Amino acid sequence: MPLLFCNLCAASSLAVDCGGSRTISGSDNAMYQADNANLGAASYYVGGAPIWGVSSSGRFMDPPNGSYIIYSSRQFQNTLDSGLFQTARMSPSSLRYYGIGLENGNYTVTLQFAEFDSPDPQAWKSRARRVFDIYLQGERREKNFDIRKAAGGKSFVVVKKQYVVPVVKNFLEIHLFWAGKGTCCIPTQGYYGPAISALSATPNFIPTVHYSVDNKSSSKTGVIVGVVIGVAVCLLAALAGVFVWRQKRKKILLELEELYTIVGRPNVFSYSELRSATENFDSSNLLGEGGYGSVYKGKLSDGRVVAVKQLSESSNQGKLQFATEIETISRVQHRNLVKLYGCCLESKTPLLVYECLENGSLDHALFGKGGLNLDWPRRFEICLGIARGIAYLHEESSVRIVHRDIKASNVLLDADLNPKISDFGLAKLYDDKKTHVSTKVAGTFGYLAPEYAMRGHMTEKIDVFAFGVVALEIVAGESNHHTTLEEETTYIFEKVWDLYENGNPLDFVDPKLSKFNSEEVLRVIRVALICTQGSPHRRPSMSRVVSMLTGDADMAGEEVIKPSYITEWQVKAGSSSSYTGTSSQAGLSSSSTTQQSSGGGHAAGGDATPATGNPSPMFTSIIDEGR
Known part of the structure; x- marks a missing residue:
């Protein structure tokens, strides 16, 4: 040759x-x-x-x-x-x-x-x-x-x-x-x-x-x-x-068979089925998107209208772990939780299939320009429904689940305006034997509990804190999550505490509400302030929150202390004094007074955020999974 x-x-x-x-x-x-x-x-x-x-x-x-x-x-x-x-x-x-x-x-x-x-x-x-x-x-x-x-x-x-x-x-x-x-x-x-x-x-x-x-x-x-x-x-x-292709294909089929056994075949959708349902994930079917993926509206071959969530590649969770958690969450059923129909295990990025609700998210109904008009009785029922859904996750389901991202945009409304908590993309199974779990911080500015934002300590009390924020949003008709850079922005925490201390809590109510039940409003405000206490030990369980909202539990013994993150914002904003005492009555009087804030801002989780309302570099760095 x-x-x-x-x-x-x-x-x-x-x-x-x-x-x-x-x-x-x-x-x-x-x-x-x-x-x-x-x-x-x-x-x-x-x-x-x-x-x-x-x-x-x-x-x-x-x-x-x-x-x-x-x-x-x-x-x-x-x-x-x-x-x-x-x-x-x-x-x-x-x-x-x-x-x-x-x-x-x-x-x-x-x-x-x-x-x-x-x-x-x-x-x-x-x-x-x-x-x-x-x-x-x-x-x-x-x-x-x-x-x-x-x-x-x-x-x-x-x-x-x-x-x-x-x-x-x-x-x-x-x-x-x-x-x-x-x-x-x-x-x-x-x-x-x-x-x-x-x-x-x-x-x-x-x-x-x-x-x-x-x-x-x-x-x-x-x-x-x-x-x-x-x-x-x-x-x-x-x-x-x-x-090589045949060997690889054989290995993939064996892996899928194992995953199907874990999740259960009725709960597994094929990628081609979901691609067809969403018209190849066409942008016209996009319902929303965030740091954890995009959500598309789709229609299955059996006529069911679903929401298909495409989880982003930022999650390094393996398919076996993903399948195990889906199998667990699929068993969680409650009238105030969005039903998870199943998932897709074929694609490189996991797909979740939820029921699709007609009236969209609560934040759109409260803060958007939608056609929904939520009167006070409906708002109170929505607040109560959210509390019941969280209480079920924490205390009544077969496994304890911490949602980690309770907020108005993750509450959907069905045809009868019943609230349903959605988006379990951040949910974590909670170990009863541990008092807290040090974990990678994930969530949304404005709803993060201080101990979670600062130290990554995750217990069910971070959901209690977030619920308190949502309850205040429902009363005020105003979002606590601001993206503005203006220093004069005043957040609802400051507003409600100023009015609460000065005995005018009803002035906090959404101006669009011409009629409301004063007793129920005061009850919701007081419960929200208890839920957003700076120390997680001062926050009640969600089952007690439900009892307090319905009036079945007496709140007289509940101590409402102005959180340190509020007083620190006001000091940084130029206030000459700060409030550290205990309110003796629900919004009618306070044991000491304070000057109103001159325009500080915050995102919930307070101690890590300056008074201007702009997240500090240190706070931003720890929210590496947030939206």
């Missing part, structure tokens, strides 16, 4: 426009020959001038482009050869280019890449990554090569890589091999694996042979030998790929 190639030297250079349809003259004076062959899953092609060939192996899952060529109309500014980057050849697994009959010696091999399927803007498509390894003559020169990363994080920028490669036996092999990394479905299904726009090999010596028409016949044998080798390699690679 070595002698055969040595005697059949046909050329001393080559240049290929990968995926191109015509010969192009490059700025390096090389003529780049077109590589426009329609390669399939495992096939090869020999160029028009038989001094090079290309082979590809692997099969995309639902590829959008059967020819394995991708196109771009973009003009590339950082190269004189923009025409070479209108196309690129890609492969799902292995892409090889061969130089056949080259004169032996050292060559400069130039590989040119451009990523033009992943846009630069901060859209979800920009998360796409194409990662592969580069081998020359069987030696790996680049590991986990990422075109866009090499271009400084930019798409539509040409990346040129040059290597000195020895050609022996008159044969050159350039091998681009998928590293098993990157993304397969972004920006479009089937765009992954290696890709290249152009390549060339020029000698680092004075050549003694040149390709011409006269030596076509003499190089024919070399071409045949090279093609035979390429075909053999492709077949072996294809067989190996099929074997």
